[in-house]
Each structure stands twice: as structure tokens, then as C-alpha cells.
Amino acid sequence: xxxxxxxxxxxxxxxxxxxxxxxxxxxxxxxxxxxxxxxxxxxxxxxxxxxxxxxxxxxxxxxxxxxxxxxxxxxxxxxxxxxxxxxxxxxxxxxxxxxxxxxxxxxxxxxxxxxxxxxxxxxxxxxxxxxxxxxxxxxxxxxxxxxxxxxxxxxxxxxxxxxxxxxxxxxxxxxxxxxxxxxxxxxxxxxxxxxxxxxxxxxxxxxxxxxxxxxxxxxxxxxxxxxxxxxxxxxxxxxxxxxxxxxxxxxxxxxxxxxxxxxxxxxxxxxxxxxxxxxxxxxxxxxxxxxxxxxxxxxxxxxxxxxxxxxxxxxxxxxxxxxxxxxxxxxxxxxxxxxxxxxxxxxxxxxxxxxxxxxxxxx
Amino acid sequence: xxxxxxxxxxxxxxxxxxxxxxxxxxxxxxxxxxxxxxxxxxxxxxxxxxxxxxxxxxxxxxxxxxxxxxxxxxxxxxxxxxxxxxxxxxxxxxxxxxxxxxxxxxxxxxxxxxxxxxxxxxxxxxxxxxxxxxxxxxxxxxxxxxxxxxxxxxxxxxxxxxxxxxxxxxxxxxxxxxxxxxxxxxxxxxxxxxxxxxxxxxxxxxxxxxxxxxxxxxxxxxxxxxxxxxxxxxxxxxxxxxxxxxxxxxxxxxxxxxxxxxxxxxxxxxxxxxxxxxxxxxxx
Amino acid sequence: xxxxxxxxxxxxxxxxxxxxxxxxxxxxxxxxxxxxxxxxxxxxxxxxxxxxxxxxxxxxxxxxxxxxxxxxxxxxxxxxxxxxxxxxxxxxxxxxxxxxxxxxxxxxxxxxxxxxxxxxxxxxxxxxxxxxxxxxxxxxxxxxxxxxxxxxxxxxxxxxxxxxxxxxxxxxxxxxxxxxxxxxxxxxxxxxxxxxxxxxxxxxxxxxxxxxxxxxxxxxxxxxxxxxxxxxxxxxxxxxxxxxxxxxxxxxxxxxxxxxxxxxxxxxxxxxxxxxxxxxxxxxxxxxxxxxxxxxxxxxxxxxxxxxxxxxxxxxxxxxxxxxxxxxxxxxxxxxx
Numbered sequence: 001x002x003x004x005x006x007x008x009x010x011x012x013x014x015x016x017x018x019x020x021x022x023x024x025x026x027x028x029x030x031x032x033x034x035x036x037x038x039x040x041x042x043x044x045x046x047x048x049x050x051x052x053x054x055x056x057x058x059x060x061x062x063x064x065x066x067x068x069x070x071x072x073x074x075x076x077x078x079x080x081x082x083x084x085x086x087x088x089x090x091x092x093x094x095x096x097x098x099x100x101x102x103x104x105x106x107x108x109x110x111x112x113x114x115x116x117x118x119x120x121x122x123x124x125x126x127x128x129x130x131x132x133x134x135x136x137x138x139x140x141x142x143x144x145x146x147x148x149x150x151x152x153x154x155x156x157x158x159x160x161x162x163x164x165x166x167x168x169x170x171x172x173x174x175x176x177x178x179x180x181x182x183x184x185x186x187x188x189x190x191x192x193x194x195x196x197x198x199x200x201x202x203x204x205x206x207x208x209x210x211x212x213x214x215x216x217x218x219x220x221x222x223x224x225x226x227x228x229x230x231x232x233x234x235x236x237x238x239x240x241x242x243x244x245x246x247x248x249x250x251x252x253x254x255x256x257x258x259x260x261x262x263x264x265x266x267x268x269x270x271x272x273x274x275x276x277x278x279x280x281x282x283x284x285x286x287x288x289x290x291x292x293x294x295x296x297x298x299x300x301x302x303x304x305x306x307x308x309x310x311x312x313x314x315x316x317x318x319x320x321x322x323x324x325x326x327x328x329x330x331x332x333x334x335x336x337x338x339x340x341x342x343x344x345x346x347x348x349x350x351x352x353x354x355x356x357x358x359x360x361x362x363x
Numbered sequence: 364x365x366x367x368x369x370x371x372x373x374x375x376x377x378x379x380x381x382x383x384x385x386x387x388x389x390x391x392x393x394x395x396x397x398x399x400x401x402x403x404x405x406x407x408x409x410x411x412x413x414x415x416x417x418x419x420x421x422x423x424x425x426x427x428x429x430x431x432x433x434x435x436x437x438x439x440x441x442x443x444x445x446x447x448x449x450x451x452x453x454x455x456x457x458x459x460x461x462x463x464x465x466x467x468x469x470x471x472x473x474x475x476x477x478x479x480x481x482x483x484x485x486x487x488x489x490x491x492x493x494x495x496x497x498x499x500x501x502x503x504x505x506x507x508x509x510x511x512x513x514x515x516x517x518x519x520x521x522x523x524x525x526x527x528x529x530x531x532x533x534x535x536x537x538x539x540x541x542x543x544x545x546x547x548x549x550x551x552x553x554x555x556x557x558x559x560x561x562x563x564x565x566x567x568x569x570x571x572x573x574x575x576x577x578x579x580x581x582x583x584x585x586x587x588x589x590x591x592x593x594x595x596x597x598x599x600x601x602x603x604x605x606x607x608x609x610x611x612x613x614x615x616x617x618x619x620x621x622x623x624x625x626x627x628x629x630x631x632x633x634x635x636x637x638x639x640x641x642x643x644x645x646x647x
Numbered sequence: 648x649x650x651x652x653x654x655x656x657x658x659x660x661x662x663x664x665x666x667x668x669x670x671x672x673x674x675x676x677x678x679x680x681x682x683x684x685x686x687x688x689x690x691x692x693x694x695x696x697x698x699x700x701x702x703x704x705x706x707x708x709x710x711x712x713x714x715x716x717x718x719x720x721x722x723x724x725x726x727x728x729x730x731x732x733x734x735x736x737x738x739x740x741x742x743x744x745x746x747x748x749x750x751x752x753x754x755x756x757x758x759x760x761x762x763x764x765x766x767x768x769x770x771x772x773x774x775x776x777x778x779x780x781x782x783x784x785x786x787x788x789x790x791x792x793x794x795x796x797x798x799x800x801x802x803x804x805x806x807x808x809x810x811x812x813x814x815x816x817x818x819x820x821x822x823x824x825x826x827x828x829x830x831x832x833x834x835x836x837x838x839x840x841x842x843x844x845x846x847x848x849x850x851x852x853x854x855x856x857x858x859x860x861x862x863x864x865x866x867x868x869x870x871x872x873x874x875x876x877x878x879x880x881x882x883x884x885x886x887x888x889x890x891x892x893x894x895x896x897x898x899x900x901x902x903x904x905x906x907x908x909x910x911x912x913x914x915x916x917x918x919x920x921x922x923x924x925x926x927x928x929x930x931x932x933x934x935x936x937x938x939x940x941x942x943x944x945x946x947x948x949x950x951x952x953x954x955x956x957x958x959x960x961x962x963x964x965x966x967x968x969x970x971x972x973x974x975x976x977x978x979x980x981x982x983x984x
Binding site for chain 3: 111
């Protein structure tokens with residue numbers, strides 16, 4: 001099916017969102033000036049290394065952040081409401097009904113001493129008041145039947161029997177399907193999938209992703225797919241947003257991103273991601289490490305420390321990622337050439353090595 | 364391995380983080396003082412009768428009042444510290460000396476050793492421990508020595524378990540293998556290598572046990588076992604005052620009881636503090 | 648599941664054996680000549696010899712042990728020197744008094760400590776948390792006899808709210824017809840409201856004393872367990888699904904958190920049985936503990952040993968019960984034998 005019309009108004013808008021953590025060892029500036037947009041029916045991949053802030057962003061949107069989190073600016077608009085200013089009760093009504101989330105490690109993400117069927121029922125009952133108004137073939141059924149139906153929709157065989165199963169009796173893949181069933185039981189318009197396939201074997205990964213995307217397309221459900229695996233995102237997402245160290249650095253339709261990555265980090269990510277045709281020796285690691293986000297003297301562009309294209313100008317406040325643009329980038333020196341990502345990456349690695357060599361010689 | 368300096372710094376950090384710990388440390392020092400110097404610190408002879416009017420409430424002359432025989436309660440309570448702490452300390456020491464090696468053997472050598480020793484510890488713990496202590500004292504005779512023995516026996520399982528757990532964890536460690544290969548016999552490994560590593564959690568146990576041993580000894584005395592009157596001991600002092608509670612002379616039981624509680628409280632807090640120093644992860 | 652139950656039952660057997668063995672050894676550990684002791688102070692040499700043969704004290708230890716076990720199986724725990732009654736009979740007559748106090752205390756302690764632990768866990772580090780910690784630590788540091796006496800002084804002598812610590816019932820009442828031996832239940836069954844209330848009033852102080860003592864382990868365990876569960880993945884999922892905070896707290900978090908608390912109950916029972924002895928002495932409660940103390944003071948050893956044995960067996964059975972309860976409430980155990 002073709003991706004939705006880009007001219008529709010966005011379902012979810014994140015504007016200039018910043019968040020920090022107060023910890024014993026200092027204040028961690030976890031997210032800065034994030035701009036993001038999601039349209040109805042779109043599948044957007046949020047890609048980045050561990051620690052880039054992707055999960056933190058989703059928790060904050062849902063209002064289930066850690067107690068140490070402090071929102072320092074920005075707005076998150078969903079369906080005409082600013083989620084950050086919403087009351088606890090209103091947010092709680094939204095969660096599971098309009099916005100749902102699924103997590104990694106599905107077996108630990110389910111209540112170990114409650115049957116999976118009852119866990120689905122719990123969500124159905126909780127939002128029963130609201131979903132009563134909706135029409136649909138399953139309105140006439142009781143909660144138990146609807147839960148069994150939900151299990152059926154995620155392709156779990158013999159759902160009547162599985163209703164009474166406990167999570168420890170199910171495989172990892174099945175547990176993930178159950179979690180999807182719980183998340184989708186009330187037909188939300190937005191699903192956030194936080195690394196749903198991490199920890200699953202490759203075949204199960206593909207099955208779960210196929211299930212997710214087919215359900216999303218069927219129901220025109222927007223999906224925010226969070227992952228560190230660029231290859232996986234490439235296969236299933238309409239659009240990709242690249243995150244680095246708490247910043248959103250590039251956003252583009254998938255094909256466009258791979259055809260012409262604009263941000264140096266994106267290019268490096270691509271060349272370090274194995275594809276079907278890549279060879280081990282051609283994979284290049286992303287040089288350097290993530291900066292320590294507790295430091296207060298971080299440069300405006302947090303990638304400049306390990307970027308070969310960095311210059312004086314990179315000390316200036318970054319141009320913010322304009323989420324309305326089709327292909328947006330937050331960089332003073334976006335890549336221009338039409339070279340393949342591997343070549344760009346190799347070039348960058350060389351330049352970086354040369355630069356460090358110069359620095360060493362100069363001291 | 365942490366350096367002595369960093370341990371000191373860590374201790375200071377824990378103390379400043381937790382003013383209650385500082386209080387506990389101060390109290391501990393106070394009790395040690397009373398135990399060691401008790402008899403020389405008190406105004407009256409704890410055994411002397413009629414140093415004041417019988418059953419008189421706390422006053423300037425008698426801070427804690429007097430009991431039915433006209434003895435000064437303050438003197439009796441302070442002097443009792445030596446006996447109570449002494450009994451508890453002896454019992455815990457005995458438990459430690461016997462229990463630690465047994466536990467280390469069980470954990471390190473495994474097999475038959477482990478089965479027998481663990482079974483023994485489990486059997487002791489199959490009883491409500493105070494009841495077992497009663498049974499032991501009843502069987503062996505009503506003496507202070509047997510109180511110490513009984514309290515030591517019921518505390519054995521704790522030390523056996525702590526030592527066993529520590530030895531078990533380190534049994535297959537690389538450095539133990541190395542020690543063995545370089546010619547160290549089992550006994551030497553146990554004594555020189557495993558024992559020092561098991562010390563920190565054992566120390567926490569010791570402190571907590573002290574509190575419990577004090578309670579135990581006092582409890583046994585309260586029901587008439589162990590120390591006999593007129594020897595001052597907190598449990599006996601409370602028992603002596605029990606009959607007067609219902610007629611309003613509260614001070615006879617109150618002050619020994621408070622001192623008892625303070626002592627147990629101190630050791631419990633100390634145990635918590637030691638746990639924080641040695642293993643912050645186990646904080647509850 | 649039955650296999651797991653069987654396993655638990657079998658696991659309790661060695662403990663039962665251990666209890667019997669130790670109690671036997673204690674009976675033989677009496678200093679001096681046990682035969683002379685059992686024969687009584689005024690017995691002649693021939694009488695002592697007779698007793699020795701009668702009790703089989705001249706036989707080897709192993710044989711004595713089997714005799715002992717044989718006697719136990721027949722319910723023969725010996726005779727009390729002071730009352731002349733069979734020890735077992737007296738113990739059984741007095742057991743309900745102790746049980747009533749212990750069970751009521753357990754219920755009350757759970758009713759207070761569990762919410763306390765839950766509340767402290769939802770707000771760790773808060774003033775409530777610190778206060779709860781202080782109260783529970785103080786409760787466990789206080790010797791039970793001291794707490795009991797203090798409570799008696801404040802609530803009976805000073806305030807006159809509680810009745811005199813004279814035992815299970817004010818002498819003007821007579822006990823209800825025995826069904827369970829637990830006065831509260833029996834009085835309720837007999838429909839005697841005044842009697843029920845009288846029995847209840849007498850229970851207040853001893854139960855309060857014991858409750859204060861056992862609050863700490865239950866509250867601490869609940870708190871620690873709750874804190875751990877609240878940060879678990881599945882609680883996050885429950886929140887993300889929009890479940891109400893009360894649902895998340897009770898149906899998802901608490902039920903999981905209570906599992907370790909149940910296993911703690913076994914240890915708690917041990918404390919309770921031990922402290923019940925002292926509490927019975929303080930309040931003149933006619934239970935098995937005071938029975939043993941009275942016998943002890945009179946150098947009457949058979950009741951004491953019978954008491955130790957009974958309490959040991961009771962404790963093993965209680966722990967077994969707790970184990971089985973756990974098997975019932977945790978579905979994962981059925982597979983993980």
C-alpha cells in the first residue's frame with residue numbers, strides 16, 4: 001500500500017521539546033529542541049544509538065517518564081491537546097485508547113501472575129466507557145470475546161485456550177503478539193513501538209514487524225517505530241528521523257534518506273549498518289563516542305566533537321530541524337555530494353584521522 | 364579492594380549522609396563506657412538495700428527512683444549494662460567462632476560437609492528460636508553459662524548461612540584456583556582467603572545479632588531463667604517491677620526497659636550503618 | 648501441581664525428624680540422674696531403679712530414642728509432676744488460648760504493616776517513609792515484656808480503657824461452649840454478645856503487644872518488595888495502557904509484591920511463637936507458654952519438653968502451610984518444581 005498523503009495535517013506534533021534528568025552525578029540534558037511530526041497512517045522510524053534519547057522522548061510524550069525527569073520546554077500536540085499540559089486523569093484516558101505503546105523484552109513486560117486474556121480484558125474494561133460510542137463489529141460482544149478476538153487479530157492460534165495462558169508459558173514472539181494485542185485492543189490512532197523486536201530471533205523479528213505494519217496499514221494507525229537498527233527501519237518505515245545525543249538531526253522519507261543522507265552522522269550510521277550486500281570489512285564503525293550529556297559545556301551540535309566536517313561555525317546555535325520540511329537536517333555543513341554512503345563514511349574517517357594527526361603534531 | 368583512605372572517606376560519607384548513624388555510634392560509645400566502667404560511675408552500691416525509701420519515684424537523689432527493697436534503680440540499671448552486654452557479646456562471639464568455620468566448610472567443600480552442616484542449621488531453625496533456648500536452658504540447668512550457650516546455639520544458623528553463602532560464591536573463583544595451584548591447602552585457603560572476604564557481611568550480622576542476643580537474654584531472665592536476683596540485669600529488673608505496674612509505680616520497670624530498648628536500638632542502627640558501608644546495594 | 652505439593656510435604660519431613668531428635672536429646676541432657684528426677688524428690692533407691700527400668704533409661708540411647716518416638720506416636724508426653732496430669736492433655740487444653748492471641752495478632756499486624764509498607768514504597772524517602780521505618784525499628788527493638796507492661800500501665804492504670812490483665816475473661820464470665828476453643832469464635836457461634844465483647848476486651852492488650860513486635864519484618868518486606876515491583880517492566884506496561892493508578896497499584900503491583908511477603912510469614916510465625924511465651928507471662932494469659940514457664944519454675948521438666956516439642960512441630964507445620972499457600976497463589980511454581 002502506498003504511504004499516506006503528505007499534505008494531511010499532522011496527528012502528532014512535537015515542538016521544540018527539551019527534557020533533562022536530575023541525577024546524583026549531575027543534570028543530564030537528555031533531549032534538546034526536538035521537532036517531530038507524525039501524520040495519520042504514517043510509519044515513522046526513530047533511529048539512533050543507545051542513549052540518543054529515543055525512548056526517553058516516547059515516555060515523556062505518554063507521561064510515564066522517570067520521576068527524575070524535568071521537562072524544560074516545548075510542546076507535544078496530539079489531536080488538538082498539549083500532552084505536556086494535560087492532567088493526569090486526561091492523559092490516563094488517552095493511554096491505551098488513543099495512544100498505545102509496546103516495549104522490548106515482552107515476557108517481562110507482561111504481568112507474570114495474570115493470564116494474558118485477563119490482561120487484555122483489563123485494558124478493554126478500563127476504556128469501555130469511551131469505546132462504547134464507537135461503532136464496530138465487536139461492539140456487541142462481551143469483554144472476554146473481545147479479548148479473544150484481539151488475540152486472533154495478532155495471529156495467535158487457538159486464542160480461546162491461550163486466553164488462560166500465563167506469560168511464562170508462551171514464547172517470546174507470542175508474548176510480543178500479546179503485548180500488541182493489549183496495545184491495539186482499543187483501536188488507538190497512534191502506536192509507539194519501543195524496540196519491539198530486540199531480543200527476538202530474526203525470523204520472529206520479521207513476523208512481528210510484518211504483523212505490526214499490516215495492522216497499521218489496515219487501520220490507518222500512525223506508528224512511531226523506535227529502533228537502533230537502521231536496516232530494520234529502512235525495511236518497514238515510510239519516514240525516518242535520526243537522533244543523536246538528544247538531538248533530532250535529520251528527517252526524511254526512507255528512500256530519500258538513503259539516496260542522499262544530508263547529516264554526516266546519518267551517513268556514518270548507514271555505513272556501519274549491515275545490509276544483505278555488505279561485507280564485514282566494508283562496515284565502518286562510527287568514530288568516537290557519545291558525548292557525556294552531564295557536561296554543561298556541550299557544543300550546540302553534539303556531533304561536532306567527532307565530525308570531520310566540523311568548523312568554527314558549528315559552535316553557533318544549530319538551525320533547528322524544521323519538521324514540516326520533507327527532508328530536513330540540523331547541520332551547518334550538510335553533505336552535498338552524490339557519493340555512496342560508504343564512500344562518504346570512508347572519506348570522513350580519513351579526514352578525522354588526518355585531523356587528529358594534525359592535532360597531535362601541533363601539541 | 365578499597366584503600367583504607369577511601370574506606371574512611373566512605374565511612375565519613377555514610378555518617379554525614381545519615382545523622383541517625385552518628386547518634387547510634389555515640390550511643391554505642393556510651394554503652395561501652397557504662398559496661399566497662401559501670402560500677403565506678405554509680406552513686407550507690409547496686410546491691411545495697413534501703414539507701415532510700417522503698418518504691419520512691421524518680422527524684423534528685425535517686426534519678427530512676429528506688430525499688431521495693433529501697434535499692435537505687437539508677438545504679439542497678441547502669442551496672443547491669445556489663446552483665447547484659449557481656450552475656451550478649453559472649454554468646455555472639457561463641458556463635459561466630461563456631462558458626463563461621465562451619466559455614467565456610469559447608470560452602471567451600473560442599474558435598475557431605477554441606478549436607479550435614481546445612482541440615483544441622485535447618486534443624487535449629489525448625490524451632491521457634493526462643494522456645495529452643497528455653498528448652499536448652501531447662502535441660503542443661505539454670506546458669507548464666509547456659510544462657511550464653513543457648514543464645515549462641517540459636518544464633519549459629521545465621522553465621523553458618525552467611526559464611527556458606529560467601530564461600531559458595533567464591534568457590535570457583537579464579538583466584539581461589541590460583542591459590543590452590545600454588546600449593547595452598549584447603550584449610551589455608553579457608554582461613555587466609557575466604558574468611559576475610561566473608562567478614563563484612565558477617566560483621567553486619569554480628570551487630571544485628573547483638574541486639575537480638577540482648578533481647579533474648581533479657582527475655583530468658585524475665586521468665587526466670589539465667590541470672591538470679593539480686594544480681595542486676597535488665598530483664599530481671601523489669602520482672603521485679605512488673606508487679607508494681609498495675610499499682611502505678613512505673614519507674615521500677617520503666618528505666619531498665621528503656622535502657623534495654625536503647626541498647627537494642629543502638630545495635631540495630633549500627634548494623635544498618637555497617638550494611639550501608641559494606642554493601643550499599645542491600646539497603647532496605 | 649500435586650507433584651509440587653508432595654515435594655513440599657516431603658521437604659518438611661526432615662525438619663520434623665530433626666525436631667523430635669533434638670527434643671529427645673534435650674530430655675536426656677538433664678544434669679544429674681534423669682531417673683531420680685522422674686521418680687521425684689522423695690523416692691527411695693528402689694523406686695528410682697524401678698522408674699529407671701520403667702522408662703527404659705538403662706537401655707542404650709538408640710533404643711531409648713525409639714521408645715521415645717513410640718511414646719510420642721501414642722500421644723504420651725509424660726506426666727506433669729505438679730499437676731499429675733498428662734502433659735499432652737494439658738497442652739491441648741491450653742493451646743487455643745495461645746493460638747487465638749497469635750492469629751489475631753497476625754491479622755492485625757498484616758492489616759497495619761502491609762498498607763504501611765505500600766505507602767512507604769510509593770513515596771520512598773518521604774517523611775512517611777522515615778516515620779514508618781522509625782516505628783518499625785523501634786517496635787522490633789522493644790522487648791515484648793516491656794511493651795506489654797507499658798501498654799498495661801498506660802491503657803489500664805492511667806487511662807482505664809483496658810481491663811486488668813487477668814487472663815482471657817473477667818472472672819464474672821464463664822467461657823463459651825467449646826467448639827474451637829477460640830473464645831471469639833465460640834462466643835459468636837453461641838450468639839452471646841456480652842461474652843464476645845468481654846473476651847475481645849481481654850485480648851486487646853496482649854494482641855497489641857505482639858502486633859507491635861511483628862510489624863517490622865512484615866512492613867519492611869512489603870516495602871522492599873513493592874519498591875522492586877513498582878519499577879518492573881510490567882508495571883510500566885500497565886501504566887502505558889492507561890490503567891487506573893489504583894488498578895496498577897493493587898491488581899498489578901501489590902499482588903506480585905505480596906509473594907515474598909508470604910514467604911516472610913513463616914519466619915514471622917517463629918518470632919510470634921517465641922514472644923507469645925513472654926506475653927503470656929506478662930498478661931497472665933492461660934496459654935501453653937505460661938504453662939511451660941510455671942512448670943519450669945517448679946523444676947517440672949516434662950511439660951517444658953512437651954512444650955518445646957509441640958511448638959517445634961507446630962512451627963514446622965505452619966511453615967509447610969505457608970509453603971503450600973505460596974504454591975497456590977503463584978502460578979509459576981506449578982511448573983518450576
